[in-house]
Amino acid sequence: MTTADAKAGFGRDIVVYICILVLAAIQFVIAYQNMDPATMFTWMLIVACIEAALGLLFFMHLSENRGLLWFVVIFAVFALLAMQYGWTDSFRIAHGAPWAK
Amino acid sequence: MSQVEITMGAHSPGLMEKPAFSVPAKKMAMWLFIIADTATFAACLVAYGFTRNATPNWPRPFHSITNVALMTFILVTSSLTMLFGVRSAKEGDKDGALRWTLITAALGIVFALLHIREWLALIDEGMTLFKNPWGSGLFGASFFSITGLHLTHVTGGVVALIAVGLRYKGGRYNADDIEILGLYWHFVDLVWMFVVPLVYLLNLSH
DSSP states (O other), X not given: OOHHHHHHHHHHHHHHHHHHHHHHHHHHHHXXXXXXXXXXXXXXXXXXXXXXXXXXXXXXXXXXXXXXXXXXXXXXXXXXXHGXXXXXXXXXXXXXXXXXX | OOXXXXXXXXXXXXXXXXXXXXXXXXXXXXXXXXXXXXXXXXXXXXXXXXXHHHOTTOOOOBOOSHHHHHHHHHHHHXXXXXXXXXXXXXXXXXHHHHHHHHHHHHHHHHHHHHHHHHHHHHHHTTOOSSOOXXXXXXXXXXXXXXXXHHHHHHHHHHHHHHHHHHHHHHTXXXXXXXXXXXXXXXXXXXHHHHHIIIIIGGGBOO
C-alpha cells in the first residue's frame, strides 16, 4: 500500500463515517416527526438500508470485489425476503382478513 | 516416490483450485458466518415486527433518545477505529494495529456498559421478560432478546478484539486475521443500525 493510497483510503473512510453518522441522525429526526407508524417505519428502514449499504461497500470493502458482493447480496436478500411471508398474518390478527374490503 | 510426496504433489500450485471470489478461506468463512448471522438477526427482527404489529397495546417506554444516540455514536466510531486498525495492520505497523484494535475494544466496552445501564433502568421501572407496567408483556421478551443477542455479539467481539490484537502483536496472527475480525465488528455495527429504529425509535413516547 503506497502512502497516496493510504491517504486516499483514510479520507474515504472519514467521509463514509460522517455520512453514516448523518444518516443515523436522520433516523432520530424521523422518530420525532408527526407521521403514521407505517410511514415512519418505511422511512427508517430505507435510511437503515442506505447505512448498511455504505458499511458493506466501504467499511467491509465489498466494493472492491464484485463477485463476492453479488454472492453476499443475493444470499442475504433472498434470506431477508423469504422471511417477509408472515407479515400479512400479523395484519389478520390485528384487523381481521387483510385487504378484505 | 513416497506416499507423502504423492500427497503433497496433489497440492502443487498448478493443481490447486483457486479460492472462491479470490478471497482466502478464513475470510470466506467469516462472510458465510455473516450471511448466516444476518438471517438470525433478520428472523428476530421480523418476529419482533410481527408481534408488535399484531399487539394493540404495545408499550412505548422510551422517553429520551440520549442514551441510544450516544450508543450509536460510539458503535459507529468504533467501526472507524477498527478500519484504522486494519489499515495499520496492512501497512505492517504492529503497534498502531494493536493500539487501534484496543481502542475499538474499549469503545465496545463503553457501548456494553451503556447498554447494561439502560437495561437496569428498565428493570428498575418494573420491566421483566414477561411483564411491564406499560402494556403487552411481549415487549420485554422481544426487547431483551434482540438487544441481548446484539450485546452478546458485542461482548464476543470485544474479547476477540483483545485476543487477536495481542496475538497479532506477538506474531502469532497476521494482518488478514485483523481484517477478518474487522468484518465481524462492522457487521455488529450494521445490525445496530436496524435495531435502533425498530426497537428504540418506533417505541418513543411522544
